[in-house]
Amino acid sequence: MDLQELAQKHLHKRSLLSDLLLPLGGLNSAVQSLRRNRMKGWQAPCKVISVGNLGSGGSGKTPFCIYLATLLQEMGLKVGLSHRGCGGSRENVPSLVSNRREIVLGVEDSGDEAQLLAQKLPGMPVVVGKRRVSAVSLLLSEFPDLDVVILDDGFQHLKIARDLDLVCFDAKLGLGNGRVIPSGWLREPLAALKSADALVLIQKEGGTTFGSNLPATARNALKCEFKAVDFVDTQGNTVFLDLLKDRELVLLSSIAVPESFEDSVRALGLAWKRHFRFADHHAFSRREDLEKVFQALGAETVLLCTEKDLSKLALHECLNPLALRMKLECADEGRLKRLIQDRIL
Secondary structure: OOHHHHHHHHHOOOOHHHHHOHHHHHHHHHHHHHHHHHOOOEOOOOEEEEEEEOEOOOOOHHHHHHHHHHHHHHOOOOEEEEEOOOOOOOOOOOEEEEOOOOEOOOHHHHOHHHHHHHHHOOOOOEEEOOOHHHHHHHHHHHOOOOOEEEEEOOOOOOOEOOOEEEEEEEOOOOOOOOOEOOOOOEOOOHHHHHHOOEEEEEEEOOOOOOOOOOOHHHHHOEEEEEEEEEEEOOOOOEEOHHHOOOOOEEEEEOOOOHHHHHHHHHHOOOOOOEEEEOOOOOOOOOHHHHHHHHHHOOOOOEEEEEHHHHHHHOOOHHHOOEEEEEEEEEOOHHHHHHHHHHHOO
């Protein structure tokens, strides 16, 4: 059983295994609560917005960061972004991924999500490093004029104080089984949401609408939808849906909740013969990892991946993947702008 199957059977739902692990989950919950109550963060010389989640991934944090950074820029602010750099070789060494002119680190060094931030947000500097104080200090030393830094996946990174704390939830997965790791999907107990300034509910196109498996405070959450736009190849060329409707398709993803990718592809009216699921942030650094994928691709087969995975798969030229390009829209943008004006401006 791989990690994704384990999560589906025992973390997204309650099971005998999650019941057996409940004492450990309770212990972890107590430790995380103590940590949150005692930690005092470093005060950066600019405004800081944390975009995080309570679950173990797959909530749409990075797409929301892209949307938020663009919105802040439209409001006249100079924005930089900090990401842990999961899956990249520079995760332990604070490093600039991009400056205001170009991307200076490849995906093997930056990791997939940080690379996507840099690609989607030209002109906004991006830094990686799991030691967030060092990473943000590096960013500000290079760009001291920044008005605000966004911490992608920052809710549990308490060593940096923040001026606005936004917590994302996937509308379909919600709280998982409602328990804390290792007996559940949650990184912290629900009480941690007292630290959040607002919740963000993200519905994936074709997925479940906003449901009941969510915190009670989700009634007042900012509601967003992640919509399919088109497809893009490794050279940045746009491919439209009509060209794929009669083609044989194979899916590939390395995301926390691969079902969300399937939901998006299905919503477009497309079917596929197989979905190769890899662990979140899988690097695809070895050709052996992709042997089964190569074998499944016929002369007319199209390989569809997530946009997060495209830059990694582009390192294997013979794959010729297409990525499903998505865009996040926020129905409550007016409320979000008012929150930014109150806390940031």
